[in-house]
Amino acid sequence: MSESDVKVVLVPGAWADGSSWSKVITGLQSNGVSAVTVPVPLTTLDDDVAALDRTLERIDGPVVLVGHAYAGAVIGATRNPRIKALVYIAALSPAEGETVADVFYRNEPHPTAPKLGPDNHGLIWLPQEAFAAAFAQDASAQELAVLAAVQRPISPACISVPVGRPLWKDVPSWYLLAEQDHMIVAETQRFMAERMKARVSVHPVDHTPSVTAPGFVVDVILQAVREVRV
Template identity: 35%
Template sequence: MRITNSAKIAAAAVGLSAALAGSGCASAEPTPVQPTIVLVHGAFAESASWNGVIDRLNQQGLANIAVGNPLRSVQGDADAVRGVVAAINGPVVLVGHSYGGQVISQINDPKVKGLVYVAAFAPEEGETIGELSGKFPGSTLGETLNKVTLADGSTDLYILPEKYQKQFAADVPDAQATLDARTQRPLNDRALNGKSGAPSWKTLPSWFVYPDADYNIPVAAHRFMAERAKARATVEIPGASHALTVSQPDAVAKVIVDAAGAVS
């Protein structure tokens, strides 16, 4: 699979440069190349959780793709995203929700120009998401989990369907929250306990958008991570839940569009 950013625009830019050169003009400003937005979901969600955000990015003319995050291990999941990035021509902005933030932090590819963290983890080297969520009080996730032991000895973690809306998606309409609870994808405990490598947020510009009513990741942890990463911009949404991509697609898309414009 190869994804090409605005081939017609690039061709037009080449033609314009040639025309200007032939007319005796000294120089022309290069046409900015918009990045492709790569969206990485987190635990207890799946790719369709980005649907509302994708609609808004499409309206802005931004190429985008939502990756199926395996949720099996930090490095294995990062490898899956790395493969998608490698197939893209041109610059990329990586966007991660929840555990997806840890995954995008592991991608070191010169095509990646910026990072957007959406109610997401941004761990330091050696940290796990479990450690980060427990660093500050407020997370009630552990009380809602159903644990399923797998044949390989690892454990898959689900949020109990009857507790899903209150824990994960309190500001999502009932029908949608019920559907999301049934289609959630589990996080393996090897991913939960996986230590981060050297994070790319130390060398790339980052943007953070997060809720202040998050029961998975305490808001104090969000603030701490954004400050530590020296975020270009931080947006805190009052009353929003952890399911920010579903309940607040306008706000999320705006941050992504801002980031894309800043790195173009």
């Protein structure tokens, strides 16, 4: 099997859409690896896993599944047997019986982390100023404008439901630990990565390295792709 036979599926987290992976997609493509993103609705965790499963139905062959931030819970909750590796990009990885909120709020938040709460429709939006302060502080002004313009809100129902046995118990995992993350502090990331027994890559990057440091993200995904090659 060649690297090109392994497909990469990219799942955006809260407040992002598939465009947040654009630099990673082109970086993988230049290495002969194809990738698709998952249009998660961010309505409930079950809805998001169902959206992932529908995307996986359209793909043949072995899969390396990649999740950013909240999407770590999504990639851990699917059960598709063609998934051969999981890659967590500054992502949350609740254990069985935990919620996303349990791990997100495990440690004291960074001083610049935004205060989050639902609006009148029960949806959680990221405040405009939080993109530059916490979500992607290393991004250019142009990148920040796009991130803010395409942001998608998340429902509290996504983060308040205990998860079942996570897939990282059964397949190998990789973890990109973002040392300068102002949304999910590095201490929390390290705890989760070590609990998962993931292969950890540590970099001085912000919460959204797919935008601000895509080379590091591509590198860790390619490590997983090469490992699952038969």
